[in-house]
Amino acid sequence: MTDPLLKVRGLKIGATIYPPGEKPRDIEIVHGVDFDLAPGKVLGLIGESGAGKSTIGLSSMAYGRGGVEITGGEVWVNGRDILKSRLRDVRALRGGEVTYVSQSAAASFNPAKKIMEQVIEAAVGHGKFSRRDAEERAVGLFRKLGLPEPETIGNRYPHQVSGGQLQRCMTALALCPEPDLVVFDEPTTALDVTTQIDVLAAIKEAIRDTGVAALYITHDLAVVAQVSDDIMVLRMGETVEYGPVDQIINAPQQDYTRALVSVRSIRHEEKSPGTDPVLRVGSVTARYKGTAFDVLHDVNVELHPGQTLAVVGESGSGKSTLARVITGLLPPSEGQIDFAGRVLSPDLKGRSIEDLRELQMIYQMADVAMNPRQTVGTIIGRPLEFYFGLRGAEKQKRIKELLDEIEMGDGFIDRYPAELSGGQKQRVCIARALAAKPRMIICDEVTSALDPLVADGILKLLLELQKIEDVAYLFITHDLATVRAIADSIAVMHRGKVVRYGPKSKVLAPPFDDYTDLLLSSVPEMKLGWLEDVIANRRMESAGN
């Protein structure tokens, strides 16, 4: 066996935290991690937020981000312990031997400089290539990564290319200095599912062709299964399981890994639609003030009492705009909305208190959906007070009932949102919506900001509450796995139009229209070789056309 390119032994990483109202203190966030990476191999680091995966990734460049410090262990790159190296040698390593691809390309590129200048900067700066050679190399990488107009795309500014293209430019940037190791830190997480698959395929191909080794960091096991040779599952700074990808996916040894592999295993039987829908969106067309472009075009959907309508689409498809139209924040230019047998005023101001009470909303970012200066009790109590005039002991009793319903005890009443975890925050938002005893709740991407296991818990809770409270959900999401788990009917949106609509069993069964097919086939599956299959299928189809 060849010597490993990267050898990490007993890596310990600490950080200083600043708890509110207390003295800052030092904590350990990574507790002794070991792994090896041979030249040309890909190791996937996977875990929830806070598992320490990005921190470990950056330690291979001997770098600690924002108050994070490597406190112990050894990191050997190409036979040198870089934690003991002088800063000058580490500088030669960073951006030369080891390079980094971050999650948000849009935030990482300098908007004032052309792409080419930034792609070749490290290669030229480290003296590895002359300017001309580096540019030539960059064009070759652009071509390899499937970017349009590879000869000239480097002359554009970052805002002149799409998000997926920019992420590929960043991969080119990382590969340009001919590194031995690239750290990919969630490179596709911020992308739409149909874009993600292209970027993923491009990254995989580039890794194979250049023979570079890679650390691939992500929270999505299905994604990492497509690109890695080995996988390391991390939780709270410790290794849960470490092994070849085949073993982790097909024969996980640890409970935690098993839970990750079987995530989204919720099964929900589709209910047959009743007679009177609680919500009917009739031929709604809408545009934002001052634009000449319809964000929604002739949208017709229905939602039946106690059921879930999933609205699926990529960013920009108009699904959140649909929610704004239904809530009255954006009056439609045409069409009308019937709710519980009455016509809703297009404008929020024209709606009765009863209209507002029966139509509640839960947001994607629970952090900003709750006033940070109000306690959980105030947040849940306000709708009770506002709609039902509950006061004092009666109100407290109802708050406790609601906290029980969301599986949080009454010990949370006096807590502030900042003292809750992501999942708990979202639960409080659910309780706030339920407090109004609504007929219908609009759930706008309520699980997309959460870790998979936490998101699963929220979905289960929502299904459970639907049975108890008989509330209908309009569930907006880009995640088809979520849709499969909870929907009764589905509307697929693309560029402001509903391209496919009906009961779940029909929408998810062939024959598909082109867009739905693309969308469905782009969702990563927890299966080895899935990426190759999809790409091969698409090539065949496009050759056939």
Next chain:
Amino acid sequence: MRIPLAALIGLFFTALYFLMAIFAPLIAPYGMAEIVGDVWEPSSSRFLLGTDSIGRDLLSRMIYGGRTTIWIATMATALSFITGSVLAFLAAVTGGWVDQALSRFVDLIMSIPSLIFALVVLSVMPVTVTVLIVVMGLLDATRVYRLARAVAVDITVMDYVEAARLRGEKTMWIIFREILPNALSPLIAEMGLRFIFMVLFVSTLSFLGLGVQPPQADWGGIVKENKEGIVYGIPAALVPAFAIATLAISVNLVADWILNRTTSLKGGRG
């Protein structure tokens, strides 16, 4: 909780000046306008800080002067914050033409240097303490408006404000329950700074003769009355100048400390 040294120093001097202002008649050894000695007597056991240009006790003048200056500055600050921030929150929450009209009007006022504006207004109005407070407070409200609107606009786009709107809450509830608590810490820090500007503003006006009218004492006025003495090496004019400077610094130290403390409170930002 430990209070940092800088904040302690600030708190001590701020409290000292405010207590002096409140209990002026009890502390001052002589009356405010009482002529008790010779012109510009040096400091002695009878007159701790000496006497002023017409033989009044400088310490008594300083104590009464502080009372006037601090009173005017405090009231003007309060007025500017109440008007400025309520209008700003209203503009941010309502948006549309209300926001446009208010903001452009504020721009208009701000385009005229406030000292010149105040001098013009005060030269045609009877100069009383109330008029001074109103003129200074309203002029400074434009600055508070700018800051408060910027802060509030950031808050109104938050989902919790949208949630409150969708619940059907009235504008006043949104302003006072959703926005105000979250806008408080930058506003409190600004309040310290604005108070200092008010002290400087009223002192400047008095020095120019359009502020507090003699024989009533105020720090700017005491500088004006005694400025000729500098030529003869008599330091009487430096005493109020020193008082203004120390008050400014100590209030600043307190404001800094409050800002740090409130942001690390439960549910604070950052």
